Structures are given as C-alpha cells and as structure tokens.
Amino acid sequence: xxxxxxxxxxxxxxxxxxxxxxxxxxxxxxxxxxxxxxxxxxxxxxxxxxxxxxxxxxxxxxxxxxxxxxxxxxxxxxxxxxxxxxxxxxxxxxxxxxxxxxxxxxxxxxxxxxxxxxxxxxxxxxxxxxxxxxxxxxxxxxxxxxxxxxxxxxxxxxxxxxxxxxxxxxxxxxxxxxxxxxxxxxxxxxxxxxxxxxxxxxxxxxxxxxxxxxxxxxxxxxxxxxxxxxxxxxxxxxxxxxxxxxxxxxxxxxxxxxxxxxxxxxxxxxxxxxxxxxxxxxxxxxxxxxxxxxxxxxxxxxxxxxxxxxxxxxxxxxxxxxxxxxxxxxxxxxxxxxxxxxxxxxxxxxxxxxxxxxxxxxxxxxxxxxxxxxxxxxxxxxxxxxxxxxxxxxxxxxxxxxxxxxxxxxxxxxxxxxxxxxxxxxxx
Numbered sequence: 001x002x003x004x005x006x007x008x009x010x011x012x013x014x015x016x017x018x019x020x021x022x023x024x025x026x027x028x029x030x031x032x033x034x035x036x037x038x039x040x041x042x043x044x045x046x047x048x049x050x051x052x053x054x055x056x057x058x059x060x061x062x063x064x065x066x067x068x069x070x071x072x073x074x075x076x077x078x079x080x081x082x083x084x085x086x087x088x089x090x091x092x093x094x095x096x097x098x099x100x101x102x103x104x105x106x107x108x109x110x111x112x113x114x115x116x117x118x119x120x121x122x123x124x125x126x127x128x129x130x131x132x133x134x135x136x137x138x139x140x141x142x143x144x145x146x147x148x149x150x151x152x153x154x155x156x157x158x159x160x161x162x163x164x165x166x167x168x169x170x171x172x173x174x175x176x177x178x179x180x181x182x183x184x185x186x187x188x189x190x191x192x193x194x195x196x197x198x199x200x201x202x203x204x205x206x207x208x209x210x211x212x213x214x215x216x217x218x219x220x221x222x223x224x225x226x227x228x229x230x231x232x233x234x235x236x237x238x239x240x241x242x243x244x245x246x247x248x249x250x251x252x253x254x255x256x257x258x259x260x261x262x263x264x265x266x267x268x269x270x271x272x273x274x275x276x277x278x279x280x281x282x283x284x285x286x287x288x289x290x291x292x293x294x295x296x297x298x299x300x301x302x303x304x305x306x307x308x309x310x311x312x313x314x315x316x317x318x319x320x321x322x323x324x325x326x327x328x329x330x331x332x333x334x335x336x337x338x339x340x341x342x343x344x345x346x347x348x349x350x351x352x353x354x355x356x357x358x359x360x361x362x363x364x365x366x367x368x369x370x371x372x373x374x375x376x377x378x379x380x381x382x383x384x385x386x387x388x389x390x391x392x393x394x395x396x397x398x399x400x401x402x403x404x405x406x407x408x409x410x411x412x413x414x415x416x417x418x419x420x421x422x423x424x425x426x427x428x
Contacts, residue, residue, distance in 0.1 A: 090163035092170065092395060095123060100389045101177075101382050106130045106140075107168070110391065111175060111376070120376040121160065124171035125395055131169075140169065146238040147171065149213055154363055155206040157226070157236040168395075176234045178227030178371035179381025181287075185222050189290045193321060194354075195368040196287040199225070200280065201347075201355045202233035207276045208343025216272070220279035221257050222286065227381075231367030258299055259292040263307050263331045277338035277346065281328025288317055293329055307331070320351040 095112040102109035107126040114121065131140055147159035160172040181199065185191070191199070203225060210217055219237065226234040262278035264271040285293040294305035311329050313322050327337030327349070338345050347357055359365050371381055379387050 090161060090170075090172075092165065092168075095121070097123070097391050097395050099379060099382075100386045100391060101379070102386055103389075105134070106136070108392070108395075109173075110395065111379070113376075120175045122173045122175045124173060126169040126171075128164075128167050128169060143238040144171070146210070146215055147173075149215070153206060153209045154361060155202045155233045155235055156209070157234050173236075174234070175376060176226045176228050176236070177373050177376065177378060177381060178229055178231060180223055181225040181227065181233075181283075182222035183381060183383065184227065184369070185287065185290075191287045193288065193318060196284060196321075197351065197354070198365070198368050199233055199287065200284045201352055201357075201360055203235065203283065204280060204343060204346050204352075205357070205361055206233070206235045207280065208346070211273050211276070211342050217276050217279075219257060219260075220276060220283055221260050222283060225283070227367075227369075227371055229371060229373050230363075231370045232363055258302065259295060261303070261306060262333070264333050266303055266307055271333065273342065274333045274336045274339050277328050277336055278333075280346070281325055284321075285325055285329065288321065289314070293325075318351075320349075320353075324349050324351040 094116065095114055097110045097112045099111040100108050101111050101122065107124065107130070109122055109124045112121050112123045113119070126140065131137055144159070144162055147157075147162075157176065158174045160174070162169070162171050164170065203220070207217055207220070217235070217238070220235075224235065224237045226236055228234050260279045260282045262271065262275045265275060282292050293311060294302055294309055296302040296305060311326060313325060317325075324337070328346075330336040333339060337349065346352070347355075356365070373381065
C-alpha cells in the first residue's frame, strides 16, 4: 500500500493520486466507516503505519452525526401521519428489477422497468428495520416530503410515487443515467472553469429553489449530484433536508459529510441556510482543484483546518472565481455570501455574469459535457461496484418469518401515509 501526502491545492495536470488514495476517494460514497471496516480485513494493509492512523479514526458520515443524546423513537401518537395512501394498488411486482445502480445505509437503488408501460425508473428500496434501528424515520419521511415539492424544478430529481410493503419503503424516482458528478470528477481530476461555472449555476438554482420552500439541503457533495442524459445537473438524496426553516431561522442538528461540514456545524452552533452556500463553495473548490477545501485524510486535522486554517487559493483560477470562493467559504456565516439575500447574492456575483439565468432554468444552455448515453440500458457511467452486484431476490418479497409480528406493527406505525401518487394536476 502506497500513501502519498496530497497538497490541497493540487492542479489538474499533476499525477499525485496514488492507487490507494483513488480507492479511498471512491469508497467515500459508501462512507468512511465502511471503508475503514474493509481496510481492517486486509492484514497487509493494516501493517502500514499510516493505515493504522486511519483505522484509529471514526469519522461521522451522512447521519445524525456524533449526537450524544439521540432522541428515543416517537410513540405512535407522535408519528408523522401524512394521510391515507393515494396509491394503494402499487406493489413491487409491478416492476422488473434490472440492475443495482446505487447503495446506501438503508437499502439500494435499482434500475427497474414498469411491466405495464415499459418506462424505466430508479427505484429506491429501503429496509424499514434498518431505518428504525438507527431511529431515522423522521429523515426518511422528510426526504419523501421534499421529493413531493420537487416536481416543478428542472435540477431536482422527481418522485413519481411512493409505496410500502410490511418491511420496505419504495421511492419511484426519475431514472438519471449520466453518472454522479463525483464519478466524472474522479475520472478527470478537475474541471475547467467554464464547466465548473455551469454546474455551480445549476446547483445554485436548485438550492435557491429549496430555500424558497424553506428547505435547507445540508448534504451537498459530488456524490449527490447527478448528470442527466444531456449533461444537466440533477440534485438527489434529500434524507438530510431540514424543512420549515424560515429565512432567518436556524437549526442545530449535527449532520452532513465530514469534508463539507461548515464551521458553525462543527462548532455545534445554531446554523441557517447559509450552510448550503458553504457546501456550494466546497463543491466548486473541488471541481476546480480536485479535492475539497481544507481536506486531510486525518479527519481531526481536517476539522481543525475547517475551523482555523485560512482559505488558500492557487493563482490558476480567475479573480472572479477566487472572489466567489472567498465569499462562499467565509467561516463566519454572518459574513458569508448569501447571508442577506440568499440565492440573489450568488446569482448576481460576477463569476456568474456569463450565465443567463432564464435560459439556464429553461435548459436552453448547452451543457459543456454530454454523457453520450445511448439509452436507458446504457450503464457506462455507473460504478461497476454497483452494477456487477446481483439484484437481490428479496427486493419484491414480503418479510420472512424472522420479522416478528410486533416489528411489522412497529414499522407500519412509523411510516403512516408514506405512500403517495401525484394528482393529474402535477403533470399539467
């Protein structure tokens, strides 16, 4: 195993990425803890002193992070009741599940074809038992609520409907097969400024729309940003969204992904929607330089960098890009770009002066990169780690006898009203 010290300001042309580091970055989508567990099973790798230092870390990832006082599961009277199902007939057997195209803490995302209309969908299948075990019911229901509001925006993944069985939840989502931004960034190291600007503009537009609905996204990272078949941005995974945050409102849950945590979140201080603008700055920085700002493979050191290290920018970007990054990656949220007029401040920044925002939102601007997919069966931009995995036989099955009746009842009570089908008005 070879580990190299990575300069945060590495430029596009330098080949400083060791095979180990590329593997490390690839595993980030599954969470650092999962990667550490895999490392621990490799006795040769474990002998390397720098691997030992990684094994000693236990970084938070994609959840209610480092919450020392987790809330107990809500009683049935406290459950979120979203009303009766308006799609009672939907069931797993309606679909032919073709390929695994993603994985997460609670289940998998599969490419599926509807047996009746032959349309392709991405079906997110979540295990109720795993959600309940980690007390994540509210996050899942929040994800569903946010998805219901996405139908009007071009850069947010759309929910067609949702339904549930005794042991699983099913999101029927737009199928997007241009690949994760993370996948393309990993292959190309970094992007030229016009391409980074285009992506940042579409991401900013999506975040601004969520903010207009009083939703804070909280988990912006290249793994949650997809490209559609034409090369436009599609934001996905709304599990960490926080609803009902008014323009001056704050929240305090410690959550996100280590590389992209804003200083105020690390300080466990109340924070507001400007955390999303910090994350936009971090993603833009990563698109231009190849690594997130303040990155260190030592998580404790990375957190210290985020809190205390001044932002360092190499001169190989424009003054406009430099000024934008300095504004977005301002450690004091009260001075951060976007703190006063939110998205209006971002869209009016000189870095985005080449962007016609009406044309952008109408998808009239030709994307700088076309994934060139040939059709729904073209999976070239999905990681073979997912697509090579056999489709589980249990995807459409009812729970086995090991799932006690009490557990089924608990799961049913926890997700009252999850099922959803849109009215015809949604498509008009």
